[in-house]
Amino acid sequence: MHGQLVVVLTTALGAAMLSGCADVKMTEYKQPETPMKTSWSQSASQSAAVEPAETIRPDWWREFRDPYLDALVTKAIANNIDVKILAARTRVASAQIGEARAGALPVIDAGAGASFEKSTGQKLSKTFNAGTQINWELDIWGKVEKGVQAQTAEFNATEADWRAGYLNLVSGVSTSYFQILQLDEQIEQQRLALDKNRQILGIYDAMHKNGLLPNTRVLQQRAEINRLNNDLLELNRARDLTGNALATLLGVPAGDFKVPAGRLQQKVHLPVVPNGLPSELLKRRPDIVAAEYRVLSSHNLAGQAKLAQLPSVSLTGRGGTSSFALTDLLKTFTLGFLPSINFPVLDPSVKARVRTSEAETKVAEEEYRRTVMGAFEEVENALVNLDAHKRQREELQQQVEHLNVVAAQIDGQLKEGVVSQLEVFETQRSLLGAKLALLANHQQILSDTVTLYKALGGGWPTIAVGAVGKADQ
Template sequence: MKLKNAHLVTNLYGVATRRVLYLSFIVQPRPVRSAFTGSEIVQALSQSWRSGFGRGIRLAFYGTLCATLLSACFDVKVPTYKRPDTPEKTAYSKPVVTASETIQPDWWKQFHDPYLDSLVTKAINNNFEFKVLAARIQVAGAQIGEARAGALPTMDLGAGASFEKTTGQPFSKQFNLATQVNWDIDIWGAVEKGVQAQKAEFRATEWDWRAGYLKLVSDVSTTYFQILQFDDQIEQQKQTIATNQKILTIFEGMQNNGLVPKTQVLTQRAELNRLTRELLELRRSRDLADNALATLTGVPAGDFKVPDGHLQKRVQIPVVPQGLPSQLLARRPDLIAAEYRVLEAYDLVGQAKLAQLPTISLTGRGGSASLQLTDLLKSFTFSFLPSINIPILDPSVRAHVKTTEAQTTVVEQQYRATVMSAFEEVENALVNLDSHEKQRVELQQEVAHLSVVAAQIDAQLKEGVISQLEVFETERTLLAAQLALLANHQQLLSDTVTLYKALGGGWPTTTVQNVSKETLQ
C-alpha cells in the first residue's frame, strides 16, 4: 500500500467530515433564534447523530473513512510543474543583448512606408482568422467559469398540476411543487485543479493571439513587398522587350542584306516570345499577390489592388538589430503558448489523480402537493440524502489518469520541438540576412561597372566605332543586373521581417490584457 499518501487524504477527510456534520446540524428543524448556547449545540448534534438522519451521516462517515484508507493504496500525489528540459543554445551568430535593444512594438514602421502602416492596421481590424484567435480567448475565458461551476451547488425547481375526470366520479385536481438541491463537495480540490488547467489554456490562447498578430503583420509586409517587386520587374521586363525588339529590327535588316542567316532572326524572335511570356507570368503573379493581400486585409479577392509603385523608392531597408535578445525563449509567443499547455497538462493529471478519491454528494429534496392551489404552501416535506461515491473501483478513472499522463508527454515533446524550430528559424534568418547583405554589395558593384560600360559603349556609338547592336546587348546585360539588385532588395526586406518574427517581434498589449483581466476576475 502507498501509505505515503495516507496523511494527505486523512487531513482532507477531516475537512470533509466537519462539513458534513455542520450541514447535519443546520438542516434540523428548530425555532428561529438569534443564537444558541454551547450545550444546546452539543445536544442537537447528539440527537442528530442518534436519529435516523444521524444514521445516514454515520454511514457517510464510515464510508468516507473506508474509502480514504482504500485511496491510500493509489497514487494521488499531484505532480509539481517543471519546465521540460531542452538542448541549450550555446552561441548565436550575433552577440546577445537585451530585448529592448532589438525589439520594438511597431517594428514594421521602421520601413518608413505609410501605405504599409495602413495595410497593417486594416489587416488587424478586419482579418477574419485573426478574429477567430480573439474569439478563442473569449471561449477559454468562459470555460474558466464553467470549470468553477463544478464546485457550486445546483438547484432544480418544478411545478405541475393534474386534472382528472372519471365517469361517475367528481372532477379532481391536484397541484404540486418540488425542488431539489445537489452539492458535490470538492473536498480534495479536483475541481480547483480543473480551474487551474483552464486558466493555463486561457493564457495559452492569449499567446496564440500574439503569435497570430505577429504572423499577420509579417504576411502583410512580405506580400506587399512582393507586389512592389513585381511592379518593378514588370517595368524592367517591358524595357527589356523594347530593347530586344530593336535588336530584332536590326537583325531583320541585316538578314535582308545577307549579312546574317535567317536562323539568327528566328532566334531573336524566340527570345522575344520568351520575354513576353515572362511578362505575362509576372502580371499573373502580381494579381495573385493582390488577391492574397486582399484576403489578409479582410477584403474579397478581386476587389482590392495595391497602387503601382517602386520597391526601392518606397520602402527603406531598416537597420537590422546588432544582437539577439538574451531571453529569446521568454519572448516568442509560440513558445510561451506551448509551455502554458504543458502546465495545463500537469493540472489535468492532478485533477485525474484526485478524481480517484471518494466524493461526497449532499442532496436535499422538498415538495408539496395539495388539492387546492391556495393550500399548496401550507404543508411541505423535506428530505436530506448524503451519499458517498468511491470512484477508485471504477477502471475508467485509472485509465483516465494514464491518458492524461500520456498527454503530458505529448505536449512536453511538442514544446521541445517548438524550441528547436525557434532556434532554427533565428539562425536561418541570420544566415539569409548576412548572405543577402554581402550579395547586395557585389550586385551594387556589378551594376556600377555595367553602367560605366554602357556609358562608354554609347559614346563609342556616337563616334561610329561600334554598331547599335552592341549598345543593345550592353543595355540588356545592365537591365538583368538591375533586376537582380531589385530582387536582392526584396529579399533583404523579407529577411528583416522574418528575423523580427523569429525573435518574437512585438504586439500591442492593451487589448489582450483587458480581455484577460475581465475574464479572470
C-alpha cells in the same frame, strides 16, 4: 445537520486513507527541459549582446518606413477573418473557465405540477404539488479547482495562438506587399528590355535585307522577344495573384483591392537588425508560449484525474408541498436532507483516465520541445539568409557599378563610331539583368528581416508560464 456533515467528512477522510493504493500526490509544475542555446551562430563574431527590450519593437513593421505598409497592416488587423476566428476562440476559452468553475457550485432545481384523475362513479380527484431540490458536490479535494486551473491555462494558450496569428498576419501582409512592389519594378524593367530587343530586331532586319546577317539570327531575335513577352505575361499574372492573396489578408474580396504601382527600392527602407541578439528573445514567441501553456493545462488535468480517485461527498436537500386544493398548497411542507459518499476508486475508468492524462501530458511536453527546436532552426535560417543576402548585395552593387561604367564607355565609343549600336544594346541588356538581380536581392533582404522579426517573437513581451500558472492557482 452540522453534526451529520462532520460525520460525512470524517467518513470520507477515512475512506481516502484506506484507499492508499491510489496515487494522488500533486507534483509541482516545471517547464519541460529543452536543449539550451546561448547565442546564434551568425552573431558570434559580432558586437556585444543587447537587451531584449532594445531589439524588436511591438510595431516592428514601422522600421521599414513606409506609411502605405503601415496602413495595410492596420487594415488587416481590423478586418482579417483568421485573426477574428482566433479572437473568438479566446472568448470561448474564457467562457469555459466559468463553466469549469460552475462545477463547485450547488445545483438548484424547482418545479410545480398538478394531477387530475376521474374514475367511473367517483368525483374528480385533484392534486397540486411544488418542490425544490439542491444538489451540491463539495470540492473538498480541489478537483474542480484543478479543472479551473487547466482551463485557465488553455485560455492563455488560445490567447497566445491569437498573438501568433497576429504575427503571421503582419508578416504575410509585409512580404506580400514587398513582392508586389518587386514585381512592379520587374515589369517595368521587362518592358524596357522588350523595347531594346525590338530595336535590336529592327537592326537585324535591316542587316538581313542587306545580306549582312543570316535569317536564322533574325529568327533567334524574334524568339527572344517571344520569350520576353511570355515572361512579362507571367510577371503580370504573379502580380495579380499576389494582390489577390493580399486582399484576402486584408479581409477584402479578391479582385476588389489593388496596390498602386510603386518602386520597392524607393519606397521601403532596409532596417538595421541589431547585432548580438540574445537567445532569450525566443521566450517572446507566441507559439512557444502557447505550447507551454498547453503543457501546464495537461499537467493540471492530470492532477484533476488523480483527485478524481478520491471519494466525492454530495449533499442533497429536498423540500416540497402537496395538497388537494390549490389554496392549501403552501400550508404544509416536507423537508429532507441526504448526504452521500461515492467511492470512484473502485471504478476502473477513473484509473484509466489517470494513465491517459499522464500520457497526454508527455505528448504536450514533446510538442513543446518540438516547437522550441523548430524556433531555433527558424531563427538560425533567418540569420543565415540575411547574412548571405547582405553579402550578395555587396557583390551585386559592385556588378551594377561596373556595368554602369562599361555602358557609359560604350556610349562614348558609339559616338566616336568605334562600336555598333548592337554592342550598346547588349551592354544595356546586361545592365538590366544586373539591376533585376539587385532588386530581387533587396526584396529577399526585406523578407528575411520580416522572417527574423517573426521568428524572434515580433516584439511581444516575455511571459513566464510557470509563474503565471502559480498565480492562476
